[in-house]
Amino acid sequence: MSRKKTPKSKGGSTPGASALPAANGPRPVRPGSGAPPHAPPLPGRPSLGSSGDFYDVAFKVMLVGDSGVGKTCLLVRFKDGAFLAGTFISTVGIDFRNKVVDVDGAKVKLQMWDTAGQERFRSVTHAYYRDAHALLLLYDVTNKSSFDNIQAWLTEIQEHAQRDVVLMLLGNKVDSAQERVVRKEDGEKLAKEYGLPFMETSAKTGLNVDLAFTAIAKELKQRSMKAPSEPRFRLHDYVRREGRVASCCRP
Numbered sequence: 001m002s003r004k005k006t007p008k009s010k011g012g013s014t015p016g017a018s019a020l021p022a023a024n025g026p027r028p029v030r031p032g033s034g035a036p037p038h039a040p041p042l043p044g045r046p047s048l049g050s051s052g053d054f055y056d057v058a059f060k061v062m063l064v065g066d067s068g069v070g071k072t073c074l075l076v077r078f079k080d081g082a083f084l085a086g087t088f089i090s091t092v093g094i095d096f097r098n099k100v101v102d103v104d105g106a107k108v109k110l111q112m113w114d115t116a117g118q119e120r121f122r123s124v125t126h127a128y129y130r131d132a133h134a135l136l137l138l139y140d141v142t143n144k145s146s147f148d149n150i151q152a153w154l155t156e157i158q159e160h161a162q163r164d165v166v167l168m169l170l171g172n173k174v175d176s177a178q179e180r181v182v183r184k185e186d187g188e189k190l191a192k193e194y195g196l197p198f199m200e201t202s203a204k205t206g207l208n209v210d211l212a213f214t215a216i217a218k219e220l221k222q223r224s225m226k227a228p229s230e231p232r233f234r235l236h237d238y239v240r241r242e243g244r245v246a247s248c249c250r251p
């Protein structure tokens with residue numbers, strides 16, 4: 001996979017681009033951050049997390065992609081069911097949130113790492129790749145350069161993440177139909193090229209947000225706890241079958 005040179009995204013940065021602070025500079029991370037997770041997956045009987053949550057197994061899920069594609073909003077939508085409208089506050093370094101989800105009777109704790117898309121924090125995020133069990137790679141359907149940069153992100157993932165990391169491509173902000181510049185077909189084509197499961201999402205409306213995280217949780221849970229008699233979970237098929245299409249306006 002070769003690193004593709006691409007122009008800088010609007011308000012964002014590319015992996016491999018030079019470090020340039022945002023025009024108005026990043027501000028501190030949003031409240032609600034927890035302590036960094038450190039435990040490996042823990043198949044077995046329920047454990048008690050530091051925040052008092054019981055779970056059977058824990059996994060680390062990392063969100064990556066250009067600055068402004070909606071990583072933090074996607075995470076907040078999944079965790080709290082809310083949309084962070086208003087002023088864009090760029091993530092500084094890395095932020096952490098936990099959520100325990102029920103997957104086929106098992107309590108799966110997702111330790112979610114929200115990375116900064118800005119290039120100047122890239123060395124911080126590099127350190128976390130190798131411990132991630134799953135990666136959600138986002139682009140913004142209203143921002144062509146964030147889509148063009150996916151190839152460079154994949155190169156970065158290949159360099160720093162585990163070989164068997166679960167990876168999913170998400171095209172976010174599909175609610176912004178008027179501003180859409182990346183067609184769903186283009187996302188599908190790219191995903192197919194790299195053998196990735198793919199969905200379009202909206203942190204604003206919640207479209208496919210729970211599904212993306214649930215699909216990841218199912219895949220990871222099966223990898224660590226699958227009973228011999230249990231049929232194999234097929235992530236691609238699940239995502240294709242369950243994924244919803246934005247109800248309006250294809251370009």
Ligand SMILES: Nc1nc2c(ncn2[C@@H]2O[C@H](COP(=O)(O)OP(=O)(O)OP(=O)(O)O)[C@@H](O)[C@H]2O)c(=O)[nH]1
Binds near residue numbers: 070072074084172
């Ligand atoms: N319309 C629409 N806007 C969104 C959506 N998701 C995020 N946004 C907006 O896009 C901007 C950036 O969102 P963030 O979630 O902060 O972006 P990020 O990827 O975390 O950016 P960095 O922290 O800099 O890497 C904010 O103004 C959000 O309100 C979405 O699904 N639809």
Ligand SMILES: [Mg+2]
Binds near residue numbers: 089114
């Ligand atoms: Mg962010």
